[in-house]
Amino acid sequence: MSTNSRSHDASALSLDLLLRNLPGAVYRCLNDSHWTMEFLSAGVEKLTGYPAAAFFGEHPIAYASLIHPDDRAQVLTDTNQAVREGRPFQLSYRIITASGKLRWAWEQGSAVVDQDGNVSLEGFIADISALRRADLLAREQASLLDKAHDAIFVMDMHARITYWNKGAERLYGWEERQVLGQRMSDLLCDNHAAFSEALRTAIEEGEWAGELQQHRRDGTTIHADSRWTVVAGDPDTGVQQKILVISTDISERKINEERIHKLAYFDALTELPNRASLLDHLRRALLGSARSRKFGALMFLDLDNFKILNDTHGHAAGDMLLQAVARRLEHSVREADMVARLGGDEFVILVQPEEEMLEAAAHQAETVAAKVVAAMNAPFQLADFMYAVSTSVGVTMISGATDTVESALKQADTAMYQAKAAGRNTFRFFDPDMQAKWTARSELETGLRRALRNHEFILYYQPQLDGDSRVIGAEALLRWRQPNGELLYPTDFIKAAEETSLIVDIGRWVLGTACAELASWQGNPVTRHLSLSVNVSARQFVEPDFVPMTQEILAATGVDPHYLKFELTETLVVTDFAHTVETMETLRRLGITFSLDDFGTGYSSLAYLRKLPLDQLKIDYSFMRDVLTDRNDASIVRSIIALGDSLGLQVIAEGVETAGQRDFLSEAGCFVYQGYLYEPALSGERFTEYAASLH
The missing domain is CATH 3.20.20.450 (EAL domain)
Structure with a gap:
């Protein structure tokens, strides 16, 4: 028999002994804040010090009350989230035993729905106190989950990888022999600052959970939802502290979230923010303005004679023009400002409140409006022909102290119609006094x-x-x-x-x-x-x-x-x-x-x-x-x-x-x-x- 075969048999024997002697319990409970037990095996006494009967009867012990107060809220949150998402859950937390001592429990379970629609939880709770004290037990516990879909690996306190399961091989593309001894940050992480912060938190607080952007062996990028748990060392045996990492690939979920967000907040044709996004940004701009007492501006734009293009060259040409207008508008405003499409040939520009004086804000708005009007005067190349278009722009000054989203939009829209009435291809301010002032200034410049x-x-x-x-x-x-x-x-x-x-x-x-x-x-x-x-x-x-x-x-x-x-x-x-x-x-x-x-x-x-x-x-x-x-x-x-x-x-x-x-x-x-x-x-x-x- 080869050395490798003997080592494998020894590991299997060690694992068997661990499973047979590991204190733990099989349970079924209600999905309530107390985890009221419906069934609980006798192994719970080894874990908690309380016999199984203590969790039933006229005055039962609530199992949730045994969870350490610092862990209880997170355990309930993680369980409820898993139930809502219809997936199994894995938890690790501290138990306060009957003698007042603390033990670490590891729990794996899932939700079960009966024919009446009632939700219960069932699973297995094990004592992993010894596992957290020794690196060898951490490796063996991780090997139990080698067939899990999630990536599970262990690293030392310097982030060097010491264990790598099959799930990690499937997720990242590297085999165990290729990664042992390498630093996780060098092997997987795109954002080294985020990695360093996660490592610091795990070392200082004993645990870290969050999302990290990582890369596979083939160079592709993934988003991983990770949980890092520090496993205590044992000075008596020389076992060093280690960090147990469980990572789940959430790339598809992130893509779907981004797609949903884009559909909800961006115009499909021009890729500009849509009405919902504009309203959200305008609402926040007004709130910020109310706090800072600074002024901004809102501009309502309508393309002049857009209908003629649709009638003469078709809607495809109209769509091309709208896309070209969107790009030109983006180049006509500051990076901090926002261009949105409301629909049809209507666009809106939000000039962020950054000026403390109304006159300075109005001057900034005038500069942007004039630039937009001038930019639209250059003909657009549409497929095989050039098309000239102009725009009428209505401008209203905004202040969180006096304006609402609705009033700002109405005023900008009114000013836009004033611009059209003035002959199109121009802009007008909503405020009559300010409009007169800027008209006089324009005449003075002329x-x-x-x-x-x-x-x-x-x-x-x-x-x-x-x-x-x-x-x-x-x-x-x-x-x-x-x-x-x-x-x-x-x-x-x-x-x-x-x-x-x-x-x-x-x-x-x-x-x-x-x-x-x-x-x-x-x-x-x-x-x-x-x-x-x-x-x-x-x-x-x-x-x-x-x-x-x-x-x-x-x-x-x-x-x-x-x-x-x-x-x-x-x-x-x-x-x-x-x-x-x-x-x-x-x-x-x-x-x-x-x-x-x-x-x-x-x-x-x-x-x-x-x-x-x-x-x-x-x-x-x-x-x-x-x-x-x-x-x-x-x-x-x-x-x-x-x-x-x-x-x-x-x-x-x-x-x-x-x-x-x-x-x-x-x-x-x-x-x-x-x-x-x-x-x-x-x-x-x-x-x-x-x-x-x-x-």
């Missing part, structure tokens, strides 16, 4: 574009004077002369320009025009010594071509850049400090000087002020207005003047309107002024005349 084309912008120049009332320079100020002759100031339009790319084009025109004016000054003996300050917007300053554009204008106008001064705001400076300093240094090497505009109103900080290549600080007019009556304003102005003096910077005050204000500044050490005390902003011709009059 007017700004027209102003650039038609040369409606002009520059005025406000004189800057020293303490001896001599003109030393000027600030270029933008004005917009309307076709009707009305003159608009920057406060009327500059914000709209800054929110679009128009500020870059306007800024280029301002700089070119100002440099041309400065060049003419430099050709006049009266004005050749004057400097000219030009405001530069943050959007313009960070443009990659700002420096080359400036160099091009300087070369074209032939102006001496040493008399050109750029006024920058504190907001611009702190937005990207390193880039700002680098750009300023480059321009400074050309000869351009810098003034920090509106100083004291923003993020004034000595830390950045010391590092900026500045030449001048400009006291904001808001401080000058009450400098003679408000001690705080007076203190701030004195501090700015002292700071400028300590840093070697010239200080200029704007908004100087009275002699008293000028005298205050002079006493504080500021000797450069700009304001109505001298002159308002003048046209180029008038400014030259004014400068000559004071020469």
Whole structure:
């Protein structure tokens, strides 16, 4: 007889002895919370210390009461779940015996339904206390289940596999000889973080149960429902702690769940979320908005003249268009936002509540709506022909504090019909006031574009004077002369320009025009010594071509850049400090000087002020207005003047309107002024005349 045959016979004998001496009981009980016994074999006394008769009679012991309180709820939950799913169950839990000691019980059972429909449980309960204390017994117990469908294997506390049953071979594709000694994480696991967390929990708590994504030998992925149980070691025998793992392949169930979820929450044609999914997401968005007090938007879209395509090219072409529209819409929104199809040619976009200010949220919604309308204007390739379509979009702002799912949908739908009534291929806001506001803003943007084309912008120049009332320079100020002759100031339009790319084009025109004016000054003996300050917007300053554009204008106008001064705001400076300093240094090497505009109103900080290549600080007019009556304003102005003096910077005050204000500044050490005390902003011709009059 071979060594392997003798080993096999010895294992079989050991198993037989274990089965004959293993304390345990066969039972049948009601499927209630007490597990009221209908039949119980005498073996229960070896397991619990109570005779079988104690579980019957006038005052029977409830078997469930013997289960350790920490295990009882999970045992009942696992049993009930198995009964509902119509499958057998296997349980391991602790028993409190008659003597108060704890024993580990292993139970295998199933539900039985009689002819009247009553459900009972029947099965076998065994004492596995010794099994949990010894690795050898754990291996033998697992071998009893070698024919089970589930994969059963044992690993040491370092996750190295020490036992592998036939079920594991069938599930994973590796034979026992191929896996012994290998780490489970290396052999099976796709998600190592999830594996590590499961191992940590099992070691710390004695057990872990959950789902793991794993892979087979052939590389295919499966989802496994696993239960890990730590089997105690025995120092007396040298048996080490091990982890018993039972895994069930639930891949088919996961696929079915995903398929059911997709059918329930996604549109079959476009694969976009459907109405049910939209309602769920909208409900959650409103709840989140109510907590965060942030605003979002809901957009209702309807394709214009979609019916014509169906009537002329058939429903197949219509379906192709809807699929193409879905993809284009997905590319037109942010990742956080949601595109859904309600049915037919109706789509909805949910812009998640992320803005604390309604105006900012409305601006974000306008951007998305405009992008969607523009995206739909490009023709679609459908099979062998091109088809042009447009969309009408209704927009409503949403807030969990005031809106419901129903009201938000109704408002967006109403706004969509307003868009159709306005001529289609456009969007409309539901709120009448907001719609009027955004209509006015759109008209303003259109007017700004027209102003650039038609040369409606002009520059005025406000004189800057020293303490001896001599003109030393000027600030270029933008004005917009309307076709009707009305003159608009920057406060009327500059914000709209800054929110679009128009500020870059306007800024280029301002700089070119100002440099041309400065060049003419430099050709006049009266004005050749004057400097000219030009405001530069943050959007313009960070443009990659700002420096080359400036160099091009300087070369074209032939102006001496040493008399050109750029006024920058504190907001611009702190937005990207390193880039700002680098750009300023480059321009400074050309000869351009810098003034920090509106100083004291923003993020004034000595830390950045010391590092900026500045030449001048400009006291904001808001401080000058009450400098003679408000001690705080007076203190701030004195501090700015002292700071400028300590840093070697010239200080200029704007908004100087009275002699008293000028005298205050002079006493504080500021000797450069700009304001109505001298002159308002003048046209180029008038400014030259004014400068000559004071020469």
